[in-house]
Amino acid sequence: MTNTWLPPEEYVETIARATSYACLYFTDNRGRPVQLKAAYNxxxxQWPGGNMDHGETPWECAVRECLEETGIAFEGEKKLLGVQFISRRGHDWPTNHVGFIFDGGTLTDDEIAGIILDPAEHTEFRVQTVREWEGIMTPVNFARLGAVDEARRTGTVAYLEC
Structure with missing residues (x-):
């Protein structure tokens, strides 16, 4: 059997495609997650982050989006906490979606107080315990929060599919 090499533009048509996002997971000095409420829903x-621009790495995206959405110019280390695969099978979106969740570390009270939201993207932010978040989040998003929080506490990387 011989392999037939396809030109890149033809080969790409034969493999799975995905859009991608990246974000930073922050907590306060008591370990409580900091989250932003989406203006569109x-x-x-969610955490500061968004869809990757063309030519951008996941890390670059997370840092850029964090600055745009909160005013925080993150300069910490690159530490991956989780990867999320969102299947679009049976949905009206043409591709899967893959996310990269990085550890943003601990925000001080002053940094939290200094968060400046982009009103076109987020209407408010909150700092609550994981248990408190459970009561107001969708089950899928809460499962992501729980897995990422555990990954940070245990030093592992979470992998999620939904």
């Missing part, structure tokens, strides 16, 4: 709480 009042049930969605």
């Amino acid at each position: 009042t049930e969605t709480w």
Whole structure:
């Protein structure tokens, strides 16, 4: 059997595609997650982050989006906490979605007080315990929060599929 090499533009048509996002997971000095409420959906709480721009790495995206969405110019280390694969099988979106969740570390009270939200993207932010977040988040998003929080506490990397 011989392999037939396809030109890149033809080969790409034969493999899975995905859009991608990246974000930073922050907690306060008591270990409570800091999350932002999405302006586009009042049930969605998320971390500073967003979809990657063309040519951008996941890390570059997370840092850029954090600055745009909170005013925080993050300069910490590159530490991956989790990867999320979101299947779009059976949905009206044409590709899967893959996310990279990085550890943003601990924010001081002053850094939290200095968060400046982009009102086009987020309407508020909160700092609560993981248990308190469970009561207001969707089950899928809460599962992501729990897995990422555990990954940070245990020094592991979470892998999620939904």
